[in-house]
Amino acid sequence: MKETLARNIAIYRKEKGLTQEELAQILGLSFQAVSKWENAQSMPDIALLPELSRTLEVSIDKLLGYTAQDKRITIYEEEYKTQDYYWGTEPNDACYQVLQLMPPTKRLRLLDIGCGEGKDAVFFARNGYEVSAFDVSDAGIEKTRSLAEKTGVHVHVFKADILDYRLDTHYDIIFSSGVLHYIKPEYRKEIFDNYKQFTNENGIHVFNVFVNKPFIAPPPEKEPNAYKWYSGELLTHYHDWLMKDSSEIVFDCNSSGIPHKHAMTNMIAQKITSFS
Known part of the structure; x- marks a missing residue:
């Protein structure tokens, strides 16, 4: 919890445009105290959490790493509450590329x-990978668990x-x-650096993003928490990895019941750090 x-604190302080000194001044502390919090050397006193929450305009639960159960973050929360599977149960085409590139002939951990x-x-679990998965939707998590149980496999799924x-x-x-x-633009470098850091040598990232x-x-779904990406932007975060795929496609979609189009970048990148 301390690291989270x-x-x-660092993420939401920067989002508010505050320096450590400015946050400390608002809270009546030294900037060294805030620095120690952000370096996980100490934690704020519990009595400071309400004021910290108000200043950063984020709930105490979210500061501590808990996603609020009653906050509608994705437009699909209600869609996932039906018995039917909104996206169906057929895997994405990219799943078959994973099987080809890194078949589970040994223990492979997949997120x-x-x-x-x-x-x-x-x-992925059905094909022998050790799978963890997360989503922000409670209904999606429950349907993931249910589908895994029906299929007879285990997926470590969490919110x-x-x-x-x-x-x-x-x-x-x-x-x-x-x-x-x-992912907000200002978070992208930090998030992808984290994903890259915690990927094993020769491991792969298989991502796509709407551009x-x-x-x-614009798509008919009005997503309040969606942010624009541009062609080639995803690839810039992987300039030091081996590109196995970097294609871009335009495709038809009917997910909302209204025919529309999307443009999407597909990327598969491999982590190779040795010179051998």
């Missing part, structure tokens, strides 16, 4: 970021917000489909 609180209702996470959650254990494969547009194109109309 330290990271979140599915923003797993939705679990179709991809369950596919987390992509903006707040950081890795502290290593994976061989990190996978994410249709989720990265929820903004002037000739494609």
